[in-house]
Amino acid sequence: MVLLDIDYVTVDEVPVIRLFGKDKSGGNEPIIAHDRSFRPYIYAIPTDLDECLRELEELELEKLEVKEMRDLGRPTEVIRIEFRHPQDVPKIRDRIRDLKSVRDIREHDIPFYRRYLIDKSIVPMEELEFQGVEMDSAPSVTTNVRTVEVTGRVQSTGSGAHGLDIMSFDIEVRNPHGMPDPERDEIVMIGVAGNMGYESVISTAGDHLDFVEVVEDERELLEKFAEIVIDKKPDILVGYNSDNFDFPYITRRAAILGAELDLGWDGSKIRTMRRGFANATAIKGTVHVDLYPVMRRYMNLDRYTLERVYQELFGEEKIDLPGDRLWEYWDRDELRDELFRYSLDDVVATHRIAEKILPLNLELTRLVGQPLFDISRMATGQQAEWFLVRKAYQYGELVPNKPSQSDFSRRRGRRAVGGYVKEPERGLHENIVQFDFRSLYPSIIISKNISPDTLTDDEESECYVAPEYGYRFRKSPRGFVPSVIGEILSERVRIKEEMKGSDDPMERKILNVQQEALKRLANTMYGVYGYSRFRWYSMECAEAITAWGRDYIKKTIKTAEEFGFHTVYADTDGFYATYRG
DNA sequence: AGGTTCCGGGG
């Protein structure tokens, strides 16, 4: 099956991982696979191993195991401490950290389902194979979803999911008194569009329009929407700002009207979680993607309204009605059809954007190895971090802890000096030549072995020494981050080769998105060194990278000028010049 | 200069 989502539940006080997938080769059947075999754990770094084991024994923990790992490259003996339940970790970890014989604890802040994905080396949005499963004889009568018990190994096959069912939705509200208030203002339309050509607006009016599904009242409107989602079971359900508007609004209206909205594959309700300043709304099984945060990351615009984003992506205007007057379009018979068309246009536009943008996010999901639900809401720095957490497991490296509040406040505000910029010379320049470095920063990280684990004060070892700052980076062994970027770039080269050898346009398109995702990830790696919430934060690394960057571009400009070129503009990794002979 | 508040998207 294709792995769409993952979580865990507690059964008989024991955590059970749930893998939500679709059997794409078997009639697209939805499946929930239960795995009861996985347990949470953390690491303790002891000051004295024997003493530490003795002290830990007294806490009556599930299981202790001594392991040899590396801590920023340094061989380190750690104790792997297993727990019965993920919620035991926050309860007990402080007591472990406070033991006299414990120097530090690690990997105590990795959510259980993420740990599972990493340790089993499985990846969402890829085909998942089970070596042993026990099938339930029939799908659940109430939810129509089949449950299987995992009894053996689980593994990703490496083949990505294609042909996913994407459905978009969008609500319209009658709000005559300012912004919509779910305590007061009713939902009058819900637009739905799927990639099987399904386009529809559910409403209590509009029976003369062929794309409208008419219902009795608002409660039925909500239940009809639920019925469509449950019945069609899209792999991905997309909205625009649906985390903070549509879903919370629908949920509140459903509660007021007593409508049933059990959209989850297990019959569970939609759940809106407060995450700091923003919300995230989850449906068990179906991946809900809010395109708004995705688009903010993907393009650089002054505004990110649906209209603006659509216009930028497709070069076409979509129907736009004044938000504060939509209620009039609903109330006045002669205007109502326009509101219906607007509603349909919104949901179709959302769907088109999803079709265009999701392939890249699906590839990022596979690369980072965390659920699409999470990836679509993560800043790129977070994506890079979780990619590294997975790599750290593969390399036997201990993951640094998340920065504490005091680390964070110490770090924030410090910024590395950026790239070299020569302000453009005013005027119209003719016969311009252009030069730029290909992936300058990733190349510098690799060639100068810039990594927190290679940074050293040791004057003896052979080092690359950063210009301006004099930071020293050991030449060998290869650092953690340079190794990882090396892997990314060589995979990208391999995919580009494969692209050259393919004449199937569909395959080339897929490969092109894959190399694009790799490029983005490689380019993110520089920025995160200076990102104050990054586990592998290192201002020295960030400063060294840009220092070498400035050094290279300036030297290149100087050489060009010796050959008779005149630079009219330069920025970070490239410059423009005229030739004067 | 340095701190604090506001705002995004949605109707």
Next chain:
DNA sequence: GTGTACGGAACCT
């Protein structure tokens, strides 16, 4: 949920 996280612009003092 191995919880509780943004970041830039505008506006103060």
